[in-house]
Amino acid sequence: MHLSHAPAPNQRIALPTEREASTIPRPASPDGSAGGVWDYPSPQQFYNALVRKGWETPEEHIETMVQIHNFLNERAWDEVVKWEKRVDPSTKIELVRFRGRPGELSPKARFWLFAGWLLPSRFNTEPPFDRHDWIVRRPTTGEEVRYVIDYYSAPPEPDGSPVFSLDVRPALDSVGSIKERVFAATEETWSSFREEPGKSSH
Template sequence: MGQAASQSVAPSSAGPAQCPIDHSAQMSTPAKCPISHDKPAASSSSSSRPAQCPISHEKSKPAQCPIQHDAAGAELNPLNQMPALSQQPAEQQLAALPTDRETSSIPRDEGGSKWEYPSPQQFYNALVRKGWETPEEHVETMVQIHNWLNEQAWEEILRWERKENPHAVEPQLARFKGRPGELSPKARFWLFAGWLLPSRFNTEPPFDRHDWIVRRQGGQEVRYVIDYYSAPPEPDGSPVFSLDVRPALDSVGSIKQRIQAATEDAWATFREENARNSSQSTH
């Protein structure tokens, strides 16, 4: 989401595009691509190639967020640490791209306004800024995936918030920051686990990281960390993603939330295994 897409104070067509967006407290359920790959996605091209993740996963080049968060010399929006992205066609651009911005479901303030996602043109300009060569006909599908991942991340945050206070008013996304290339402590731990037991744990780092600042009812702000992972693709080549969303360990309250969630998961696993063993013993 950009100035409005990810988290901005006021929607603006000239506002920076950004992903505010696990993706969940657990990474046990990968998020599937929302794009149907049975037929070509609607775009300016009739390409039959399945939609691809906008992140490069080549071993030779570290995967990064396509949105530049720290452009040297550019004035950054304090709400998302991004420069403004133009709605004008980029140099050498061959096909026209839509400039309409989709409104997210993510509240931005108490007034009821929502964050806006970047337009396909803004998203393409962000890719160009990063030096990525991306065919224009794939950009609209990439934007759909980007927006969908943000929505999934927000749903995971709401799950955490409902557990903390089921009766509270829905929180707002106050601001966010993309931190590509910065591994969270948890991501480092899982990479170490993968190094020790590669057959059991993932050995690939997350392709992106975001920090979202959520404002609760009453004004309290809580930081959430979101690690974005790529999961094995579907048989037809459709991309699959896994989001690890959780409260940062910045306060006693967040630490209690994380411990409670881990305890509940461990207890649920124990009960399932116990029930399975009891069922087998009766046959």
């Protein structure tokens, strides 16, 4: 969806219209032109999107929100690349499309909320503040893989700086993704078992 750079109705502060380039590769256009990288929305576009969704946000905080948005998505892409390198260390993946799904809890997020309800002293009781689904393409095979990203707020630093955590993983849409998730969940345990001294088998 195209977002206008025009000021929103009743907007009091002029917001920048420059867009920052990400490091996230995008596929070539249908006309055959090179894909390049995705561009992040400008502060004005970001504000217009919030207005369209009916979310009230002080205009003076928009530029900071855009900086946080861009930072979190760069970290999310780093995590996606780490997952993909498990499959192919020489991978050069592309982000084909994405969808924001705020308010829609993933099955994993629901599980952890339930755990927090049972044991609030041990588990987080706050739901993620946002969710994205990213579709990644492996150019060598043409396969597309869906990733789920849950964005959480964490307690702020002593100086008041905000802290966030991301839960990035392939969706359980295929046997391959299920195997990757199981392997990642058990890798650390098996690694410590193999390195534990005094163990022998007969």
